[in-house]
Amino acid sequence: VSVSHFQAKSCICHMCGAHLNRLHSCLYCVFFGCFTKKHIHEHAKTKRHNLAIDLLYGGIYCFMCQDYIYDKDMEQIAKEEQRKAWKLQAFTPTVVSHYQCTMTGIGEKYSTWEPTKRELELLRHNPKRRKITTNCTIGLRGLINLGNTCFMNCIVQALTHTPLLRDFFLSDRHKCEMQSPSSCLVCEMSTLFQEFYSGHRSPHIPYRLLHLVWTHARHLAGYEQQDAHEFLIAALDVLHRHCKGDDNGKKANNPNHCNCIIDQIFTGGLQSDVTCQVCHGVSTTIDPFWDISLDLPGSSTPFWPLSPGSDGNVVNGESHVSGTTTLTDCLRRFTRPEHLGSSAKIKCSGCHSYQESTKQLTMKKLPIVACFHLKRFEHSAKLRRKITTYVSFPLELDMTPFMASSKESRMNGQYQQPTDSLNNDNKYSLFAVVNHQGTLESGHYTSFIRQHKDQWFKCDDAIITKASIKDVLDSEGYLLFYHKQFLEYE
Amino acid sequence: ASKMNKDAQMRATINQKLIETGERERLKELLRAKLIECGWKDQLKAHCKDVIKEKGLEHVTVDDLVAEITPKGRALVPDSVKKELLQRIRTFLAQHASL
Numbered sequence: 001v002s003v004s005h006f007q008a009k010s011c012i013c014h015m016c017g018a019h020l021n022r023l024h025s026c027l028y029c030v031f032f033g034c035f036t037k038k039h040i041h042e043h044a045k046t047k048r049h050n051l052a053i054d055l056l057y058g059g060i061y062c063f064m065c066q067d068y069i070y071d072k073d074m075e076q077i078a079k080e081e082q083r084k085a086w087k088l089q090a091f092t093p094t095v096v097s098h099y100q101c102t103m104t105g106i107g108e109k110y111s112t113w114e115p116t117k118r119e120l121e122l123l124r125h126n127p128k129r130r131k132i133t134t135n136c137t138i139g140l141r142g143l144i145n146l147g148n149t150c151f152m153n154c155i156v157q158a159l160t161h162t163p164l165l166r167d168f169f170l171s172d173r174h175k176c177e178m179q180s181p182s183s184c185l186v187c188e189m190s191t192l193f194q195e196f197y198s199g200h201r202s203p204h205i206p207y208r209l210l211h212l213v214w215t216h217a218r219h220l221a222g223y224e225q226q227d228a229h230e231f232l233i234a235a236l237d238v239l240h241r242h243c244k245g246d247d248n249g250k251k252a253n254n255p256n257h258c259n260c261i262i263d264q265i266f267t268g269g270l271q272s273d274v275t276c277q278v279c280h281g282v283s284t285t286i287d288p289f290w291d292i293s294l295d296l297p298g299s300s301t302p303f304w305p306l307s308p309g310s311d312g313n314v315v316n317g318e319s320h321v322s323g324t325t326t327l328t329d330c331l332r333r334f335t336r337p338e339h340l341g342s343s344a345k346i347k348c349s350g351c352h353s354y355q356e357s358t359k360q361l362t363m364k365k366l367p368i369v370a371c372f373h374l375k376r377f378e379h380s381a382k383l384r385r386k387i388t389t390y391v392s393f394p395l396e397l398d399m400t401p402f403m404a405s406s407k408e409s410r411m412n413g414q415y416q417q418p419t420d421s422l423n424n425d426n427k428y429s430l431f432a433v434v435n436h437q438g439t440l441e442s443g444h445y446t447s448f449i450r451q452h453k454d455q456w457f458k459c460d461d462a463i464i465t466k467a468s469i470k471d472v473l474d475s476e477g478y479l480l481f482y483h484k485q486f487l488e489y490e
Numbered sequence: 491a492s493k494m495n496k497d498a499q500m501r502a503t504i505n506q507k508l509i510e511t512g513e514r515e516r517l518k519e520l521l522r523a524k525l526i527e528c529g530w531k532d533q534l535k536a537h538c539k540d541v542i543k544e545k546g547l548e549h550v551t552v553d554d555l556v557a558e559i560t561p562k563g564r565a566l567v568p569d570s571v572k573k574e575l576l577q578r579i580r581t582f583l584a585q586h587a588s589l
Contacts, residue, residue, distance in 0.1 A: 005510050019505050059552075067551040 011055065015039040024061060027051040035061075058082065130199060134452050139166075141196050142203035142462035146210055150461055151228040154447035155235060156206065157459040158432035158481050159189070160196045161449040162369055168261050169193040177245030185212050185235070186242045203462035213238070228434050228445050229291070229373045229479055236262055236290050266290045269365035271404045274346055275337075275358050281350035286364050291371040294330040298387045300380055327372065327393040327480065335362050335402045362404040368487065370399070370428060372480040377440060386440050393433075393480055395469065399426040428482035436478045448472045504583070513582050517575060524571045534563050 012019055013034040021034035028049035033040030040052050044063040052061045058078035059068045115123065132138060139161065143153040159165055168174070169190045178184040188209050195204050214221040217234040243260035267288050274283045295301050337360040340346065345354035376387045400406055403426060431450040436443050446460045448467055458467040508514035525531050541558045542550050 007509055009506070011509075017502065019502070019509070067553070 013037070013039050015042070023055045024052040025055055027053055027060075137201070137451075138199055139197055139451060140457055140464050141200065142459070142464050144203050144205045145461040146205070146207060147223040148225040149206075149210060150445040151226045151231050152206070152210065152213065153461055154228055154434045154445045154459065155232050156192065156209070157447045157449050158232075158434060158479070159235075160193060161432055161451065162265065162481070163431075163483065164265050164368060165261070166193060166197075170197060173261075174243075178242055179245070183212065183215065184242050185209075185216060185238045188212050189239065216242075225443065227377065228436070229293075232371065232479065233290060236266060265368045266371070268363065268367035268370065271362050271364040273360045273362070274340075275360070276346070276348040276350060277356045277358065279348060279350040279355075281348060283346075283349065290367075291373050292331075292334065293373040293375055294327075294334055295375055296330065296387050296389050296391065297325055298389050299375065299378055300382075325389060325391050327391060327397070330372075330374070330391065331399075331402050335360065335407075360407070362407045363399060363402050364404045366399055366403070366426060366484070368484045370482045370484075372482070374478055374480070376436065376476075376478055384440055386436075386443075388476065391477055393430070393473070393477055395430050395473065396485075397428040397430070397482055399428060424486040425484075427485040429485050430472075430480065431483045432479075432481035433472055433475060433477055434479035434481075435475050437476075445478075448475065507586055508579075508582070511582075511586075517578060520578070521571070521575060524574065525567070528568050528571065530563075530566055530568070530571075533566055534559055537562055 010032075011023060012032065013021065013023060014032050016034065016037060016039060018034050018037070021036035023032055024035050024040040025032050026040070026043060026047075026049050028051065029047070031040075031043050031047075031049075032055070033043050033052075035041075035054070040061075041063065044050055044052065050063040052063070053059070054061065054068075058081070060071065060074055061067070062069050130138065143156060145153065170193055172190075174186050174190050176184050176187050178187075181187050192204075192206070192209060213231075213235065216238045217231075220226050220231060220234055240258065240260055240262040243262060244258065267290060269286045270289045270292075272285050272287065275281070276283075337358045339358050340356065342356055346357045347353070348355045348357070372393075374391055378385050378387060433448040435446050435448070437446065438444055446458060448456055448458055448471070450456055454469070456467040456469060456472050458465050458471065505514070508517070537559055538555055541555060545554060
């Protein structure tokens with residue numbers, strides 16, 4: 001007999017049987033009575049039991065004072081019991097709107113903040129208050145270009161506008177694990193967030209960040225223009241290592257066991273299924289990823305543009321102007337079964353011999369922030385060039401068709417469900433775009449970032465300007481940052 | 491009079507089923523989120539503050555507040571939220587037709 005079954009049968013008023021009506025329990029004997037109909041009052045009067053507890057909120061009512069009374073010890077007990085009760089419940093994903101994103105600690109009930117003594121002290125000594133309205137520009141700040149460092153600047157803009165990362169750093173949750181905090185990139189990120197949300201409007205000079213990056217990612221050192229995507233991966237890697245105090249990459253790096261903020265936000269799982277063409281045995285591996293690199297039409301790898309609506313439904317509401325490649329096209333290509341050819345036979349454990357096979361990639365686990373890298377820079381043996389093909393990308397993205405689970409149901413003959421509003425787990429919203437203008441030899445990076453749900457700004461080193469959604473969606477797109485719309489407590 | 495008893499009994503049975511299956515808690519959480527999103531919680535909080543200011547912090551009781559804000563709270567729930575909750579309950583009832 002489950003708890004809720006018990007609750008259904010016994011949490012009722014002993015006089016009228018009602019479940020609702022502010023049920024209270026007598027604190028002297030076993031009696032439940034509703035407050036609204038005054039049944040608990042009657043009981044209190046006749047039995048002279050003057051204390052009762054509200055079964056919903058845990059408040060103590062005194063019938064002599066005729067009001068709720070607040071005792072510190074009782075409040076503590078109530079809080080603790082509520083917290084325990086919360087942990088027992090299984091909840092469906094909670095709606096978290098874009099600017100309300102918070103991580104209060106996985107698995108804990110949201111409770112209003114009560115300052116500690118120390119916090120009260122700090123508040124008294126720091127009386128300056130800042131109000132965040134929908135029009136305020138807090139969080140926007142330009143970055144000085146220190147010599148072809150626009151590749152770094154645009155990634156910094158994207159990271160400082162990643163809501164979960166922002167909340168993590170602004171609520172001071174980083175505890176430095178490094179031997180010397182001055183070489184900790186995470187500490188520097190924390191400082192960076194403080195700078196961005198300080199309200200200062202003058203551009204920030206990220207010389208310390210640049211120095212730390214040069215120290216910890218040697219391949220990026222020097223004043224040449226670097227690849228923004230490479231910088232992103234290197235930065236995430238250093239941050240991930242420094243979260244555990246791993247200064248020189250010597251500690252055993254087990255991505256499966258790390259639970260640092262970087263892994264919590266950016267790490268997804270990519271499933272690779274290799275199917276033997278003879279015995280149809282499938283060999284599956286799952287690898288962690290921080291980004292998805294997508295081939296584009298016009299590259300030297302064969303690209304098969306799928307005809308519009310080949311799945312029979314419009315995915316992600318992208319207008320399929322004939323000829324325009326969409327992000328969804330690229331993702332479909334990325335997750336299509338690929339015949340590995342006779343020159344790349346795989347040793348099949350079922351057949352015990354080398355056989356031809358097909359390989360397919362799908363998403364096993366989606367990260368909270370998904371970064372798509374459009375492979376515009378080609379560095380093959382023959383040529384180095386930039387692919388400038390326009391790829392249209394949506395404001396909202398549903399990753400359901402590319403999930404490992406979707407592939408399984410397709411294979412089992414189940415037709416793809418029309419996007420129902422109840423499966424919100426795979427829906428993403430665009431929040432940052434990094435663009436590259438120019439050629440491979442001389443180019444410039446800029447970024448668009450999203451503020452306050454629907455305001456977009458263009459970040460060009462030190463210059464921040466307001467942008468329209470059209471500006472963003474018409475841009476070429478090199479790195480696309482999407483954020484999950486709904487967060488689940490685990 | 492017998493129709494009223496039947497309705498009350500039906501309500502009680504449905505409520506029991508909702509509690510047993512945990513659906514009631516889920517609906518409550520959904521409602522909570524919706525009411526925060528549409529600003530209802532903030533509106534009522536502001537109203538509470540007004541009532542407290544009026545009556546004086548030392549003299550106001552929980553019952554005063556309940557009496558004051560219950561009608562306002564009920565009236566301020568947006569129709570869209572009501573519709574959505576009703577739809578959820580209807581779906582639930584359809585799934586548990588053995589009632």
